[in-house]
Amino acid sequence: MRDCENATPVILTGDRPTGPLHLGHYVGTLKNRIEMQTSHRQFVLVADAQGLTDNADNPDRIRRNVIEVCLDYLAVGIDPAYTTICLQSAISALSELTVLYLNYVTVARLERNPTIKDEIRARGFGRDIPAGFLCYPVAQAADITAFKATLVPVGDDQVPIIEQTNEIVRRINCQAGCEILLEAKAVVPKIGRLPGVSGEGKMSKSQGSAIYLSASRAEIESAVRQMYTDPGHLRASDPGKVEGNVVFTYLDAFDPDVDAVADLKARYRRGGLGDVALKQRLVDVLETLIAPIRERRAALARHPDDVLDVLRQGTKASKITAQQTLDETREALRLSALV
Structure with missing residues (x-):
């Protein structure tokens, strides 16, 4: 097994741009990101492609909230000098890794994932589950491994996603015969899931029970x-x-x-x-x-081009990192292009 450890631990985390961020995000992951960014190499992904898994009929909602999420990141204290903020859909290597990883997980395993089961129930999909939604843990595995992240700040409800990521990593490493991908550890906040203002369920944008970080x-x-x-x-x-x-x-x-x-x-x-x-x-x-x-x-919202420039620069750097992982994985699986 070859050694792929980084001298500086890498963090990968992110959010779907379905609306501004709220206090649930703050206690769930943002606080950890801020505290850890100076001692780790950190990538924060604006997960717009994942946002489409249950918003495919309203892509404008995803597009217009990309900058809203970036504004929240910068305002809360995520510093581009330490943290790379990037846009998921603009990094093609992530999609290619997802396609590769889909061959190393079964539909039955995805349906058993507790996070998926809970979210399917909450959204009332029944058996009409969008394929992209069912498979988003695989896309998250691609995101995590593309940046060689070993730490992922998440809420406790997302821990099964990290467990499934590590299952995929082990299967691919076994197939490749070398440690081409790294397993990750969930970093769970001390405070559990923050309830919505009504006390029913977690704080949620869709349920109207959130206090936003921009609230008056x-x-x-x-x-x-x-x-x-x-x-x-x-x-x-x-x-x-x-x-x-x-x-x-x-x-x-x-x-x-x-x-x-x-x-x-x-x-x-x-x-x-x-x-x-x-x-x-x-x-x-x-x-x-x-x-x-x-x-x-x-203050940041008065200069949206500056905010978008942070996202552009971060995405540019992230493409290089993710492409390197894709190339290494393809080579290890003997899928390097013949033509």
Whole structure:
């Protein structure tokens, strides 16, 4: 087996451009990306091709949100000096790798993938599953391996995708007789899946339960007012439940004063803390986090050509890296062109 290890660990991560990014993305992967970008070589993929797997009837939605996602990346602190931001559909080697990898996975295995099963159920596909949607874990395997990434920041619901990637890697390496591709490890945030403001399911754009990284203070206040607390907590003097209380879930995720949150929980449990005061603290915490992101985003949006130039330059560099992996894989599988 030949040694393909890189001196600097490589991270691959990304998002589908189906709309602006929200707090779920922030705790799910963005925070990890920002913290790790100076110590790792990082590629962030704007996954527009994957976005078409369930938006093929509305490609304009994908196109117009490419720059929205890039604005969020830059505003939140992803730095092009350390991180390569690239556009998936513009890197043809990724599509070619996907076609190769499809030969090393079965339909039955794709259908058993827990992430796929959950998302098929959530979208109500039944048996009318778009083939591209069913196979997107294979495309993600192509994305990850093309950049020789060994670390992939994901939410816990995406861990089965990384497991399937590693299965494909092992099959291809076995077939090739050498370690041409590298296995990857999922980097899961300490905070689990962030619930939507209603408390039902994870934060989601499609369900209208998201707080965007570009939200105004008024939008933050509106979202927090809707949050589920404890239906039995009718008066401030009543003892309340902390478990399952969405406001406390968000405070745990975003309030930097851990001791103060612990005190609030104790007061809420014994009675003496009203929901209005509790929600006001969360509004202040979220506004402190989002306000500088919102301001940077607005400044960046005034110069869209500069934002697109970051994407163009990153994509140009990424094409070279992905093509090298494709060439190496084709050669290892004895598929090098004869003509």
